Amino acid sequence: QVQLVESGGGLVQPGGSLRLSCAASGIAFSIYAMGWYRQAPGKQRELVAVISSGSITNYLESVKGRFTISRDNAKNTVYLQMNSLKPEDTAVYYCNAKRRSLGVVISDYWGQGTQVTVSS
Numbered sequence: 866q867v868q869l870v871e872s873g874g875g876l877v878q879p880g881g882s883l884r885l886s887c888a889a890s891g892i893a894f895s896i897y898a899m900g901w902y903r904q905a906p907g908k909q910r911e912l913v914a915v916i917s918s919g920s921i922t923n924y925l926e927s928v929k930g931r932f933t934i935s936r937d938n939a940k941n942t943v944y945l946q947m948n949s950l951k952p953e954d955t956a957v958y959y960c961n962a963k964r965r966s967l968g969v970v971i972s973d974y975w976g977q978g979t980q981v982t983v984s985s
Contacts, residue, residue, distance in 0.1 A: 867891035867974050869960045874979030877950055885945040887960030887976055898963045899936055899943040903956035950983045
């Protein structure tokens with residue numbers, strides 16, 4: 866079955882760094898776009914960063930210059946390097962895998978989430 870398993874979350878002080886990992890299984894990883902979303906309590910889920918199957922990246926404006934998404938197709942893993950963390954980055958971070966055909970989403974999978982807390 867399809868599994869996306871996140872790791873690397875935790876408690877960090879403002880200005881600190883964390884690296885999230887998402888290991889995928891059960892999918893043809895290299896043809897999927899991979900993304901990181903986050904959801905804070907009482908807020909809508911938002912896309913933080915996405916990397917296409919061709920390794921083109923896009924970021925939420927508020928994380929540009931601080932976060933970097935990358936993928937290692939040989940390891941079926943996508944990463945989110947988070948630097949200069951701010952309290953407003955506190956959220957549950959979710960890994961997502963999407964597959965499109967002719968621009969239409971035909972597969973959409975989610976991980977269980979990992980908590981990131983930025984606090985002094």
